[in-house]
Amino acid sequence: MEDRYQMFFPCSSSVTKVDNSTQCGAQPTASSSSSHQNINTNEAEKPKSKMKKERESRFSFQTRSQVDILDDGYRWRKYGQKAVKNNIFPRSYYKCTQEGCRVKKQVQRLLGDEGVVVTTYQGVHTHPVDKPSDNFHHILTQMHIFPSF
DNA sequence: CGTTTTTGACCAGCGC
DNA sequence: GCGCTGGTCAAAAACG
Numbered sequence A: 001m002e003d004r005y006q007m008f009f010p011c012s013s014s015v016t017k018v019d020n021s022t023q024c025g026a027q028p029t030a031s032s033s034s035s036h037q038n039i040n041t042n043e044a045e046k047p048k049s050k051m052k053k054e055r056e057s058r059f060s061f062q063t064r065s066q067v068d069i070l071d072d073g074y075r076w077r078k079y080g081q082k083a084v085k086n087n088i089f090p091r092s093y094y095k096c097t098q099e100g101c102r103v104k105k106q107v108q109r110l111l112g113d114e115g116v117v118v119t120t121y122q123g124v125h126t127h128p129v130d131k132p133s134d135n136f137h138h139i140l141t142q143m144h145i146f147p148s149f
Numbered sequence B: 001c002g003t004t005t006t007t008g009a010c011c012a013g014c015g016c
Numbered sequence C: 001g002c003g004c005t006g007g008t009c010a011a012a013a014a015c016g
Helices: A134-140
Strands: A058-064 A076-083 A090-096 A104-109 A116-122
Antiparallel strands (some): A058 A116
């Protein structure tokens, strides 16, 4: 029964740019650590120009599921959890454990609809899935991937 | 014993 | 400039 994961896009196209207080989709802010690196000793590249580091493709979708972690075939390591405003449910941050694969994803439940899980992917996988999952494959056919714009 | 989760601290961007 | 919000790091705990 693939009814366990029911897809619906209230505002699928609005993933491009939404306000921070938009309830439709509850998009996270697009401020990933941008153009500045850590406090490493090597500063070989100095981005003097103001280049915005928003090249990571992001797309989010919502699923009606009992569990937060959807089995998409990849292996994820949780690296953070933060409580966001206007939402009693915390947001979880995951990273792909595959070496060289810097794909991240965020998972949070939607306020008001406890059964709805908002999953946001960031980046593209460099390796194929380890374990195929039928339920998620059905979702992949309906997803719209937004490349860097 | 290796890997993942948990949790607080830290940091950066944005608004006021 | 300060405070708030969100994202990541890292150390220890938890799990197999």
